[in-house]
Amino acid sequence: MTDVLQARSPGSDSRRRTRGAPREGEIRRPDYRNLVNPFLPQGIFSDAQISDMHHTSLRVLEELGILVLLPEARELFRRGGALVDEGTQMVRLGRDIVAEALAACPREILARGGSTARDVSLRLGALNFTPGAGAPNVTDIERGRRPGTLADLEDLIRLAQTFDVIHMQGPHVEPQDIEHRFRHYAVNRAQLTLSDKVPFIYARGTPQVLDGFEMVRLARGLTQEQFRAGVHCYTVINTNSPRQLDIPMAQGIIDFARWGQVSIITPFCLAGAMAPITVAGALTLQHAEALAGITLAQLAQRGAPVVYGSFSSNVDMKSGAPAFGTPEHVKATLGAGQLARFLGLPWRAGGGSAANTSDAQAASETQFGLWAAVLAGSTVLIHSAGWLEGGLCDSFEKFVTDVETLQTIAELCVQTPGDADAIGFDAIAEVPPGGHFFAAQHTMARYRTAFYAPLVADWSNFGAWSDAGSRTATQRARDVWKKKVASFEPPSGSAAIGEVLDSFIADRRAHGGAAPES
């Protein structure tokens, strides 16, 4: 007999007994906050190879240099001792300057939410998840795919607030129904009134960044000194691979550093396209660009909180289309973890899928990216829920099915009892051969809280599942997110925060808002 036939014999009589819903106060409430990664970090390169990649990156910065489009950034590099050619805007960076910058980077960053329960520790060994970010489009199975709106963004922020396994907020989708010069007010207001998790602020030029800082300061009720003294928001900086740092990105690094807020400095190196086709080559370019950004941050403000960023994957060499959750993406993530540990810095990985709908491919690619980040020991995984089309679309249903996978990983972070009581010799003795444990003391004492209770997975048999409408996980996920959004309650104090922010926004709008810079 094989497993399955066997599985159906002895237990089957007792298999379908109903135990009723758990009583009040007996529902399982695991703590998915402040996760510590339980897995040994896995590498794919030898220590010598990682050292070679690091030193080759230093050669790239020293001999080839990086194109820096922002004059203020070039000036900071020049004052820091770099060789700057104002004609070509190329900056060549000595390894001593990089070494000094790396020595100044904090190894642990405490990012503060609206309550201490929402504070997040960014350090090696911690495991944090943030939602899919910045998708121009949004989709759900009722309304279909469409350009993102503020209403969509607000609902996704509500979902991200609802699930503890999502540790920081993000700019889920681009609210294209809001005029550019006012959009950042809406994005920030939504995060600060609907959520008390660490907010994301776009680096789209100093005026928008300072507006964002002021909104966070007002929402958190801080003085300017208190705001500067702690980390209250974060941004993601992407270099323009290869070897280029554009104006808003360089400005963002400088502004966030000066105000003591976190920059996650992430080259986006697609092997074969904007980076060498080899995993080692893509990582070496990524590493050089990340080091340049980190150095700029430290030159702007020594000790500035920065997170080493990796989001290297490959493209389809026939079409040039980016791919995620591929073997090359997994390998690049594992190698990036080795480089981050070589530096000793907290770091971010990137997940998601290139699939166009929330299907088996989407689930499979997303989980490969997730496991890569977990096994690489990444401090924070960005785009961990909802991302389709390589980030061009955010799916409400996929957000829910992805949260289920994140919660499964979070459960693995919980210590598994292995003491005599858990081993349960007496329980084994209590049940006769061929019997079952449903009614055993050992079971009765634990069954209400023993196991993870799925969010969207359906374990009913085929008949029951068919009678209930043969619905896929994606169809069931729709019910989950709609219910969560309908029953959503904003964090306490959000009404007052809204009033404070609205008067600030009214004043800024009266002065014309702030257009994004590029």
Next chain:
Amino acid sequence: MTDVLQARSPGSDSRRRTRGAPREGEIRRPDYRNLVNPFLPQGIFSDAQISDMHHTSLRVLEELGILVLLPEARELFRRGGALVDEGTQMVRLGRDIVAEALAACPREILARGGSTARDVSLRLGALNFTPGAGAPNVTDIERGRRPGTLADLEDLIRLAQTFDVIHMQGPHVEPQDIEHRFRHYAVNRAQLTLSDKVPFIYARGTPQVLDGFEMVRLARGLTQEQFRAGVHCYTVINTNSPRQLDIPMAQGIIDFARWGQVSIITPFCLAGAMAPITVAGALTLQHAEALAGITLAQLAQRGAPVVYGSFSSNVDMKSGAPAFGTPEHVKATLGAGQLARFLGLPWRAGGGSAANTSDAQAASETQFGLWAAVLAGSTVLIHSAGWLEGGLCDSFEKFVTDVETLQTIAELCVQTPGDADAIGFDAIAEVPPGGHFFAAQHTMARYRTAFYAPLVADWSNFGAWSDAGSRTATQRARDVWKKKVASFEPPSGSAAIGEVLDSFIADRRAHGGAAPES
């Protein structure tokens, strides 16, 4: 800017250039055979806890015992020194007897296929995959869910033969259109004529088992001595948890041991149902039952090839329905790996999903089971492709999407170049800031074979995907399996093998065949 918007800026102009199909002889052909697990084994229990679980299992066998329904097995245990109560059929097994049996187990087993290229090494550190096994039902998106037939079994055997990442054959689905006493002839003939991979033989009583051994011997052209001298087929033995060994299972252990063929001895311990509700308790019961089966094999034939088996998961405590790919399944698999390494024996894990259709839940649960097996260091993962409904149904489309995930894992077993040429300083120097690597020397020399080429994943953009019919991975998987089946060519010599087997089968049928025993 976030990753995604950034991703669309510099590369986008060069993103869609077509490079044409690879020339003949330049197609990537990775070797997915003889995989070596590249990951560090991960544990969830301390060494002391694993030792406690092992010794508690010995106490279970010594003090509580196991119900053994087969008189011949009880006699073997008795002669081996166990305390046997013929009235209750209970066997109590001293730890010295178990220790002696464990010392006699081979640490490495070479299972021979129809050609040396199909031989499989069963040892700690090796990574092998077998397809979903024993499902009573089968499904595909055209014909829907139905009882399995011989035609379905043959097509699934063709698929399993086609993909190198499937290392051994299996009894995918139960051919319910064949009469019980003749069914094993059809199952074995299909495996031996359509495939040269190591076949699976059901343990459904000595007559069927000996028929199976004879068919393998004839197909491989071996003398009886040659057959006995090597491993040429395998079976899966499931104990009837808790603490029970039924007649066909005990007989199978004895027959396979005496003929030198492999038994994979697998208690199927569903925590909360047929096993204690704790992971540690379920594993302790599993371990005790596996040790009893392994001991029986060694008492039947010292040195018999056996594989330690684990397939412990949990049930839904509200309905009693079994679940797979859950946190508890992952934890039990990681713990089982620790117990197997404690014994030093090759071992099998189990994958699959409880989902009723090939959707995001199915893909997610299956990949969690896969990663659990890989990180637990399992020697062979059974049910690695096609399994739905916790094993009550096998899906043609899921077989293909699961093969994609297995191939992704297999790619991670391939060493990643990290030498100076791979790091590629010259390539980085060749491309100016903001440029792209599509035309770089470093890229041109590698692009045809650099990356994994997906089997079913679609990375085209939303417009192209929509124009092509907005098909899900499962819909595309249908085309893949149909094409593979249509273009299938049996291994060389299969016609002659068919003739030899047919005359054997005709003779056995004339004598009434062999009914399964229970």
